Amino acid sequence: MSEVSALMGAVAEGRTRVEEGGLVGMITLRGDLDSARVKAAVKDATGLDVPGQRQVVTGDDASVAWMSPDELLIVVAHDQAPGTVAAMAQALADEFATVANVSDARALFRVSGPSAREAVAKLAPVDLHPASFGAGEMRRTRLAQVPAAIWLSGDDELSLICFRSVAKYVFGILELSAADGAEVGIF
Amino acid sequence: MLILECPCCGVMADETELAPGGEAHLKRYGPGSSDExxxxxxxxxxxxxxxxxxxxxxxxxxxxxxxAARDTNTLEVFATYSAQTPEPPQHVLDAIRAKRPDWSLDQ
Structure with missing residues (x-):
């Protein structure tokens, strides 16, 4: 496990604040999401139910997001990830499923402020208007030239996950898109 | 701009989110097939x-x-459907025929 996050918590201050989220535990589970044992393993590990299509459910200390018809992303504290992976892998030992700790393969960003939606909407081919994109939805898409996943983590806050190898690029485009004076005011 | 609804996740996906994979429902002749x-x-x-x-x-x-079933001339999209389908399903054929009455599968 890496001891530092991709950009070591870099922050771009402004009316819209961009922040690298630091160390976060992320676990990919691939398998049959309708299977009772997969549901039980997720429930035991996080206390949460398997979310429906494109949903993300958040508990006290974990989140579970639907990533594709056979894939979940489980977000926990960074130091909890190895233990959670081990427990889930054991619970699913006889199941056709894979549990992998991807914490160090990803980077997390938070964009917050009244124009946070706009800053992200400029980079992704997604309708992020409040009427179309609400809390509890996980949207995997493209952020300029790289894949990313976006969800609403607060009233005026979006969280994003991208690959660690492109973290600096993503921080750069978010910083530019969120710069003071770059607001469009369309939402 | 082409927008297709992904039947796997339900997103109306912009063309730039998608990667093209060529023609569907081909029979891929390989080793052991005739030259013709x-x-x-x-x-x-x-x-x-x-x-x-x-x-x-x-x-x-x-x-x-x-x-996806679509018209390369007008960019009209008739339907998107599961890739685990060896031939176009009936509802897709119906959707095409509703707009192209003269169209047939083996044109």
Missing amino acids: EFEGYLFHRMNPKGVHFERWRHANGCGKWFL
Whole structure:
């Protein structure tokens, strides 16, 4: 496990604040999401139910997001990830499923402020208007030239996950898109 | 701009989220096939101006393959459907015929 996050918590201050989220535990589970044992393993590990299509459910200390018809992303504290992976892998030992700790393969960003939606909407081919994109939805898409996943983590806050190898690029485009004076005011 | 609904995750996906995968429902002749079959597979495609069945992958999204029936002339999309389908399902054929009454599958 890496001891530092991709950009070591870099922050771009402004009316819209961009922040690298630091160390976060992320676990990919691939398998049959309708299977009772997969549901039980997720429930035991996080206390949460398997979310429906494109949903993300958040508990006290974990989140579970639907990533594709056979894939979940489980977000926990960074130091909890190895233990959670081990427990889930054991619970699913006889199941056709894979549990992998991807914490160090990803980077997390938070964009917050009244124009946070706009800053992200400029980079992704997604309708992020409040009427179309609400809390509890996980949207995997493209952020300029790289894949990313976006969800609403607060009233005026979006969280994003991208690959660690492109973290600096993503921080750069978010910083530019969120710069003071770059607001469009369309939402 | 082409927008296709991914049947795997339900997103109305912009073309830039997708990766094209060429023609759908092809029989891929390989080792053991006759020369005529292989030549036909490689070189003699119908390529009609109009209704096409295509493979697409939601690359910047759920990552799944799916199939689409659309018109390459008007960019009209008739339907998107599961990639685990050996031939166009009836509801897709019906959707095409509703708008193209003269169209037939083996044109």
